[in-house]
Amino acid sequence: MDTADDGTSTARSLGAWLDRLSFTDLSEGDATARLIDAIVEWAGRQGWRVYRRAPSVVPLPPPMRGSSVLDVACARPGGAAPIAIEVDRTDRQRTVDKLLAEAAAGRLAIWVRWGPGPFPPPPLPVHLVTRQAARRSGKWHTVSERPAPDHSVAAPVVAEAEELPWNP
Template identity: 75%
Template sequence: MDDGTRTAESLAAWLHDLHFTDLAEDRATARIVDAVVAWGESRGWRVYRRAPSVFPLPPPLKGHSVLDVACARPGGAQPIAVEVDRLDRQRTVDKLLAEAAAGRLAIWVRWGAGPFRPPPLPVHLVTREAARTKGAWHTVADLPAPRHSAVAEPGEAAELPWET
């Protein structure tokens, strides 16, 4: 297994433990970005929010786009470029492909209801399922909620003996 796959699997495991309820789309995205930052910091990496990207802004804007999260790793390890999106955006794919071409490990964190179309290699995909109820987003549990009480089933009436 290569470093990119191991790193993406590590982030996926971290995000699996992320839970939220009743968040607007922008707050859910921010919560996921916060989790990505915490993941990088937990590994002792230098982590940057809204880091400069090599990808140019679309006309008529000038300059370069930004990444949601970038991580600098010690020991000559490949830097990491992370984008977090709910929607399947071609611009995000193009940005991450440009980051990969510049020598960075490119990870696309997609969240929402899916399906999540895999991006072209070498971009790695990490997903976090979420659902929307009444306009607010919540993470999807892997297991159904536990049954809190048993349903009483009607039984046959019986007379109990009296003790004196």
């Protein structure tokens, strides 16, 4: 995917994949799960080993023990850097800190943000991938930035009404 592997083309590929994802009437948790499922499918199609809830290099805050987890991690062949992916609707400093630590450990760090935006860019070298979504009646649905097709934005046709012949 990336020969120099600064992560840009990998993030763009994931963004293009998620642009095709659509969902309607999902809770926040179900929408996040749908995004994670789509990311897992994308990574699997790349031929990578994919791990959900993979251990992070970041320890859990006290008094908890162990490591934090990543939403998705990918191992890539040929010496390519592993990928660490987090998925969030909100802007969380803990996520930024976790992804910065993953990048410092040699992983390609990608933050998938979804919701209505705006999505401020995280500090480099964390890559940002976004998916627009809106909430209606407490449920989430994807939003497309694609323009409406011509047939739906054309000026309406005005016709003159005329009486038709009636043959009983």
